[in-house]
Amino acid sequence: MYSDLRSWPIFNSLEPKFVSQIHMVFVYGKLGNEALIVTKDKMVYGLGNNVxxxxxxxxxxxxxxxKKVEALCGKDIKTFACGIGPHVLALTKEGEVYSxxxxxxxxxxxxSIIDNAPMLNVPILVKEDIIDIACGSSHSTVLTKDCKIYMWGDNQYLQLGFLNSQHYSDEYNNYYNGRFYTTSQLxxxxxxxxxxxxxxxxxxxxSCGGTFTIVITENGKVYSCGNNSVGQLGRPSNKNIDELRQVDSLNDKAFTVIKVVCGFEHTLALTDDRQIYAWGGNNNGQLGIGNQNDSTKPILVECELQRIKWIDIVALSCYNISVAVSEEGCVYVWGDCRGESILTPTATSFSNVHDAIAYYGPSVMHKPLVLYMSEGPSILESLKASFDxxxxxxxxxxxxxxxxxxxxAILMIRSEYFKNMFQHDWIENxxxxxxxxxxxxxxxxxxLKYLYIDAIDLxxxxxxxxxxxxxxxxxxxxxxSCIQMIKQGxxxxxVEYFHGIALKYALEELQEFCIKFALINHTSALMLRQDDFAKQVQNIIKIFIMKACEVNNFNSISLS
Structure with a gap:
């Protein structure tokens, strides 16, 4: 398996020969069990649950x-976006949108509102060049080349930016989808x-949140509409807003906003002076402000130990995780990270946003992952091919x-063990x-293979x-890398065996992870009445508690 895909279990069954032909992948759905794959020859395939x-x-x-997505094969796919249903949009480089x-x-x-899910019968949604797409939980948005936006779908919270009664034509008042409706019902x-x-x-x-929409204008001003129940629009009132209105407290600043991203109920904004402001829901700490209080006003996101300059921000429209990349290339996460509420930006070991979300987040992608841009083999491909x-x-x-x-040469560059070995008389002989x-x-x-591909094949x-x-x-x-793989497996x-390994090498982080895993699964087993499994995990927990007390670290473990 190529290292670019190792974080996504859905690709584990793919043959290496096919993987080498992949250009782009997109993993989505509630648990990352659906994927779209675009190959170098512009074939598009679907794989997974197909909800x-x-x-x-x-x-x-x-x-x-x-299985081929016939309507898209041969198209030059630029990107994908999806909602929580899920519904999916595909944008081609020619500016066409499929759904x-x-x-x-x-x-x-x-x-219509018929779930004609397998059909791709709208090759062009808007007769204008489209350059970007976005999805909320159940609404869709496209941005055109001439800076206009079109929206459709759910408008229960006015996330489409208008009142229904002002924009529905007579056909909706008469007959719709096999039933009679009044305008107020739509x-x-x-x-x-x-x-x-x-x-x-x-x-x-x-950018679309779960039930709201945020935009940036060419002069760097931020506007919002839709659901504002927890302040996700950045406005003092908690009332829904039926038209795009400025986020005044943000727009009064000296800086310019260059990017916005939306989570399910929160918003992040990146400024031209490389700062991040956050507002909205904060039940999992997704604002990164050190507490779990919602905010209707944009607040500067800061790290306790240092002032960081940011170059990118990421959120997922149906989740409460936030991700940012520092100027040094380090990826930070906060919010809902594998069920834990992280309240401030926390550095990860990853330099790639996709890998960080795969590990700490919901195992879905915020945007497609492009694997290979050039026609020839990449450096990683060449290194992998040269091993053995x-x-x-x-x-x-x-x-x-x-x-x-x-x-x-590769062993000396990648391993201190071999570097030290080769510096002695051995290499001269x-x-x-x-x-x-x-x-x-x-x-x-x-x-040895790890030294070539930076991934564990074991x-x-x-x-x-x-x-x-x-x-x-x-x-x-x-x-x-071993510790990360153990956590995922x-x-x-x-779990008892790997807790013993963690104790053997004094790996406190892995010890804590094992204990939390056992406690969570113990509760789930009791709820599902899996008596044998519950007893097994209960015995494991007893052993863990005794061992943890011996090393005096149990009291420091948060079991939330």
């Missing part, structure tokens, strides 16, 4: 095998509507009478074979042996 036909493959059946999936509020823009718009903007202002950025390649290697490592072909017997062939090969059952190697060789990066059947 409400959200894969667009022509039916509503889940699939463990790749499919859940349609109970008309969020597909097809002119809280959606099933076809795209051009939003009437104040003073012909031009919009350059649009006898025709180019200058060193063989023998383990259990088997040989692994490697390159001295031109020795080209090293024998090892401390670890198994599979574990040692996984270690079953979870053997990762503890690789962690032992990392400790012996003082390989800090490998050690960290912990189950009720192996």
């Amino acid at each position: 409400n036909g959200c894969l667009g493959i022509g039916d509503e059946n889940s699939t463990l095998e790749l 499919w999936g859940s349609n109970h509020c008309g969020q597909l823009g097809h002119g 809280t959606f718009r099933a076809i795209p509507v051009l939003l009437e903007l104040i003073n012909e202002m031009k919009v350059v950025c649009v 390649e006898s025709s180019t290697s200058d060193l063989k490592i023998q383990v259990e009478d088997q040989f692994i072909h490697v390159h001295k 031109n020795q080209n074979v090293i024998k090892h017997d401390q670890f198994s062939y599979a574990v040692y090969k996984a270690f 079953p979870i059952e053997e990762v503890s042996d690789l962690l032992d190697l990392a400790e012996s060789y003082c390989e800090k990066s490998l050690k960290h 912990i189950t009720a059947s192996n």
Whole structure:
């Protein structure tokens, strides 16, 4: 598996040959169980659960095998966006928009509210060049090349920026979708509507929250409409707003806002002086202001230990996690991170936003991940291909009478252990074979492969042996990767074993993770009346408590 996809379990079954042909992927749905894949030759495939036909493959059946999205094959896909239903939008580089999936509020823009989910029957929603798309929980937005915005779908909270009674034509008052309706009953718009903007202002950025919409105009001013129940519009009143209105307390500042992103009930804004302001719901600490109090007014997001300059912000329209990238390239997270409420920006070990969201967030993507831009192989592809390649290697490592072909230069660059080894007389004697017997062939090969691809290619059952190697060789990066993989692979059947590993190497973070995992699964097991499982986890917890008390760290563990 290529390292770019290792964080997404849905891709684990793909053949390496097919993976090498992928250009773009998009993982979505409530649990990341749906994916769209675009290959270099512009073929589009769906894979996963297919809730409400959200894969667009022509039916509503889940699939463990790749199936073509026929209507999109051959199209030059620019990006995807999705809502909570889910409903999906696809934007091509030619400015066309396709839609499919859940349609109970008309969020597909097809002119009806029938869940004709598998169909992609609206190739062009707006007869203008479209440059960007965004989805709320059940509403959709597009931004045109001439800075206009069209919106459709759910308007229960006025997130489309208008009152229904002022914008529905007579056809809706007479007969709609097989039933009679009155205008007051209609809280959606099933076809795209051009939003009437104040003073012909031009919009350059649009983002949708769960039930609200935020835009930036060309002069850097921020406007909002829709649900304001927890201040997500950045306005003092908690009333819903039926037209775009300025976020006055933000627009009075000297700086200019260059990007806005929306979570389910909160908003982040990035300024030209590289600061972040946040407002709205804060029940999980997603504002990053050190508490869990909602705010109707934009508040500066600060780190306690240092003043950080930010270059990017990310949120997901149906979740309460916030992500930002510092000027140094470090990814920070806060909010709802795997069920934990993180109240201030916290640095991660990741330099890639997608990987950080996959680990700390809901295992879905905020936007598609583009894998390969060039026609030729990337550096990572070339390095992976060169591992254990006898025709180019200058060193063989023998383990259990088997040989692994490697390159001295790569080992010296990537590993302090080998760097120190090669600095002595050994390298001058031109020795080209090293024998090892401390670890198994599979574990040692996984270690060497890690030095080439920066990913662990080993079953979870053997990762503890690789962690032992990392400790012996003082390989800090490998050690960290092992811990992350263990966290992702912990189950009720192996949690006690990995807690023992954590105790052996004094890995306090992993110890705490194991205890929390056991407690959470213990509660779930009791609720589901899985008696055997509940008893098993209960025994594990007893052992954990005794061991934790021995090392005097149990009282410091937060079980919230």
